[in-house]
Amino acid sequence: MIIVSYPNIGEYERIVYNFLDKIIDKSKCKILRPEKNNRKILELGEENSPTNVCTPFKYTLGSMINSLNKGANVIIQIGGGCRFGYYAQIQEKILKKDMGYDFDFINLYNGNKLEFFKAVKKAKILNSNLKVQSLLKEIYFIVKLLRFSDNIITYIRDNECYIDDKEHLKKIKNMILDDMLKIKTVNEISLKNIKYKKEIDKLINKKDGKLKIGIVGELYSLMDSFSSNFLEKDLLKKGYKVKRYTTASYLLLDKNKMQKNLLNNSKLYLKYKIGADGTESVAHTLELINKGYDGVIHIKPFGCTPEINAMPILKKISDDYSFPIMFYTFDTLNSDTGFQTRVEAFIDMLEMRKK
Ligand code: SF4
Structure with a gap:
């Protein structure tokens, strides 16, 4: 029996499941839904990844190892964009050569390019009549x-x-x-x-009168709650107005069309695209200032270079507009309490400013 799985990101795994459920040959293939990200998955990824690689690599690798341990024998790696685009090749080598797993790997991206026909050929593993x-x-x-x-x-x-x-x-x-x-x-x-x-x-x-907070930064941390210590859910639970722009449909369907506009809107601070979602972090922060937001929280995983590029620009924006921006880097060793304390202190300050 073929057991197919894929790494997790936020709730989007549900959509991948729905898609696979429609295309596989159910007499020969079944789907193993990946577990939601959790500490065990992060540790599995951490133990088997190069030390300095950015955290989404570790989450996705951990998620794949977890599914392989549960019996998956086909893995689809869907991520593209930024270094994610080349992660699949390295992850395949780690899983097969270093760890000895025997499975079929379907990689949909080569760099930033979706390899559609190659993917179709490989997808025949899931359904030979496709x-x-x-x-x-x-x-x-x-x-x-x-x-x-x-x-x-x-x-x-x-x-x-x-x-x-x-x-x-x-x-x-x-x-x-x-x-x-x-x-x-x-x-x-x-x-x-x-x-x-x-x-x-x-x-x-x-x-009226709600405190308005924007969250900008790296895509994986923005879209996967566990990897950002449930920041967005927490702010919403406390009753603040929260704005986050990055979604999978933005990244896959809109990003290319929007980049020129975003660059144009941030031309006082940016001449060129700065990779991954760095341009968005700058442009969206400016937009949030114009829309009257009270503050922005910029998040990124450890090792994320495009967002490191965005940070000095955001600091300049913060100075120019006298606008509060909090920066936070999520690592594999984060302390929940330390993070909560920083967020609470930032919000207290925003509330005092508003009063
Ligand atoms: S955007 Fe940052 S965290 Fe995401 S793949 Fe690129 S470097 Fe890694």
Whole structure:
């Protein structure tokens, strides 16, 4: 039996599952959903990675080792962009040559380029009857699903601080997570979108005076709660208005089109793109200042060079606009308490400024 798995990032593994569920030959293949990131996965990745590699490498490697230990014999590495684009090649060598795992590795990216036809050829392992046409149809569906889930989750995040009925909101969120796994048609997506939007709108009760905080920085830490100590969830729970721009649909579908605009909007501080999401960190911080936000938290994993490039520029912006920005680097040895204390102190300061 073929058992296919893939590394985890946030809730997006649900969408990957949905996609695979539609294309595999179920008589010969089953899907092993990766565990959510946790300490054990991080330790597995840490033990087997080069010391100075950035933390997402360790999370994704740990996630793959965990699935291989549970019986997976095919692994798909989906990440692209930045050094992530070349991680797959190194991870394959570590897993096969250093650790001795015997499995098929499907790598969708070479550098920053999606290797579509090579991937189709490899995908035959999962279903020998798979046709390019049906694969394209499923890709179209999955792009729609990704767009729907990112849009609706962003809409909730943007309005969560104005919703008092948290129980009802939790139910809607769980239904959306469930849909990411189970929705099967584009028509269903449209209907669900209308339904959830109506339900959420009924719960929103806009009130002024909320503290507004933006979160910018590296994509993995922004999209995976565990890797950023649940920062976003925590701020939302405390009732602050939270803005985060980076989503998988932005990275995969919009980023290329938006880069020129972002660079243009930050031309006083940037002449060239600075790699990965560094340009976004600068441009989005400027946008948040213009929108009247009270402060920004910049997060990155240990070893992330594009965000190290963005930091001095953000410090200059902070000085020029007298705008508070907190910087935090997540490492494999983070202390939850130290992090909480820094966030709380930063928020206290924002609240005092606002008063
Ligand atoms: S953006 Fe940073 S953390 Fe992410 S792959 Fe690139 S260097 Fe690593």
